[in-house]
Amino acid sequence: MAPQCNGARFSRAELLQASVELRHHALGYVKSMALRCAVKLGVANAIHRRGGVASLDDLLAELSLDASRLPCLRSVMRALAASGVFATASDDGEHYRLTAVSSLLVDDSNGISGSLAPATLLFVAPPFVAPVVNLAEWLLAGAGGAAATTAFEMTHGEDLWGVLGRDAALRGFFDGALASDTRFVMDMAIRVSPKVFDGIASLVDVAGGAGAAAQAVAAAFPRIKCTVLDLPQVIDALAPADGLVDYVVGDMMEFVPPADAVLLKNVLHDWSDQECVNILKRCKEAIPSQEARGKVIVIDVVLGSSPHAICSETQLWLHLLMLTITTGKERNEKEWRRLFSEAGFSDYKIRQFLGHLSIIEVFP
Ligand SMILES: C[S@@+](CC[C@H](N)C(=O)[O-])C[C@H]1O[C@@H](n2cnc3c(N)ncnc32)[C@H](O)[C@@H]1O
Numbered sequence: 001m002a003p004q005c006n007g008a009r010f011s012r013a014e015l016l017q018a019s020v021e022l023r024h025h026a027l028g029y030v031k032s033m034a035l036r037c038a039v040k041l042g043v044a045n046a047i048h049r050r051g052g053v054a055s056l057d058d059l060l061a062e063l064s065l066d067a068s069r070l071p072c073l074r075s076v077m078r079a080l081a082a083s084g085v086f087a088t089a090s091d092d093g094e095h096y097r098l099t100a101v102s103s104l105l106v107d108d109s110n111g112i113s114g115s116l117a118p119a120t121l122l123f124v125a126p127p128f129v130a131p132v133v134n135l136a137e138w139l140l141a142g143a144g145g146a147a148a149t150t151a152f153e154m155t156h157g158e159d160l161w162g163v164l165g166r167d168a169a170l171r172g173f174f175d176g177a178l179a180s181d182t183r184f185v186m187d188m189a190i191r192v193s194p195k196v197f198d199g200i201a202s203l204v205d206v207a208g209g210a211g212a213a214a215q216a217v218a219a220a221f222p223r224i225k226c227t228v229l230d231l232p233q234v235i236d237a238l239a240p241a242d243g244l245v246d247y248v249v250g251d252m253m254e255f256v257p258p259a260d261a262v263l264l265k266n267v268l269h270d271w272s273d274q275e276c277v278n279i280l281k282r283c284k285e286a287i288p289s290q291e292a293r294g295k296v297i298v299i300d301v302v303l304g305s306s307p308h309a310i311c312s313e314t315q316l317w318l319h320l321l322m323l324t325i326t327t328g329k330e331r332n333e334k335e336w337r338r339l340f341s342e343a344g345f346s347d348y349k350i351r352q353f354l355g356h357l358s359i360i361e362v363f364p
Pocket of ligand 1: 161178179182206207208209210212213229230231234250251252253264265266267270
């Protein structure tokens with residue numbers, strides 16, 4: 001007789017298959033950490049330097065690894081090739097080449113916009129992984145008394161912005177990672193949807209970090225005067241102004257400098273609904289009417305926007321991660337619509353442009 005669970009009967013073959021799937025899910029972190037290992041070592045750059053194909057011996061030499069590490073390096077490469085990050089280039093599994101995925105980790109990535117290695121390392125960095133490890137403990141701790149608002153806060157004793165404010169090295173790592181992601185995303189956004197920037201003479205990149213988005217807009221559309229607004233811990237650490245964009249210290253919860261358009265790239269997913277409405281109200285005060293082409297440009301996830309399983313699943317992992325490390329979350333269209341309406345906006349237009357990301361133009 002087939003084993004039974006809550007009335008459902010599964011065959012032994014199904015259960016055997018299920019046990020493999022269960023183990024596959026449980027070992028997902030080993031894949032993440034093998035990727036972290038390869039990115040930290042610079043494997044993609046090493047293969048690139050060898051002309052696109054490298055043997056394990058080449059990699060040992062390129063990465064200055066001791067010969068005794070060969071079996072482990074072989075295992076890392078074999079596992080990442082099975083996941084499609086690299087590909088085997090010989091039948092004996094001793095040679096590897098880049099795939100489209102690992103080509104994004106090369107410093108002069110496809111001539112597009114630089115490497116995504118820093119952005120990739122952010123997702124697998126211990127300070128961001130640890131709160132995810134603590135998720136069950138945080139859920140069990142409940143919400144009363146001195147309970148931490150997020151698993152990040154429970155793990156680090158402070159929220160993300162507090163930790164970044166007191167740890168300059170982590171702040172530099174975080175800003176560099178976001179900048180690498182932003183260079184790639186903005187390059188795509190400007191190529192795919194240049195019309196979004198039509199008729200705009202000035203733009204404020206709110207919570208713009210080191211200014212990668214504003215720099216991309218200013219380089220592509222020299223007529224647009226671009227300004228970056230962020231916290232003092234970010235703006236004060238930047239090199240003297242590059243002349244391409246202006247940098248302003250400020251708190252977006254209080255004031256957003258006037259401009260034709262406000263850009264919010266990967267900002268609103270850091271904040272609760274109430275905080276988002278507040279930020280959006282400050283943005284609305286900063287822009288002119290819709291007739292005068294005023295708009296807010298949001299670049300973020302719209303949950304469920306893609307028919308592709310890998311995009312949808314990636315969006316759900318990002319959603320869970322945002323819930324874990326911030327007071328924010330990813331949102332579906334209905335949730336976005338409610339935020340825009342509560343902040344007093346009259347209309348919006350969504351364009352999905354980069355797999356898991358969308359551009360949302362929001363009109364006053
Ligand atoms: C996830 S990062 C996004 C940076 C940038 N938009 C990008 O995508 O590259 C969020 C940014 O919000 C900034 N931030 C947090 N609180 C802020 C506030 N109250 N006012 C202005 N910026 C703030 C952080 O310093 C950080 O640079």
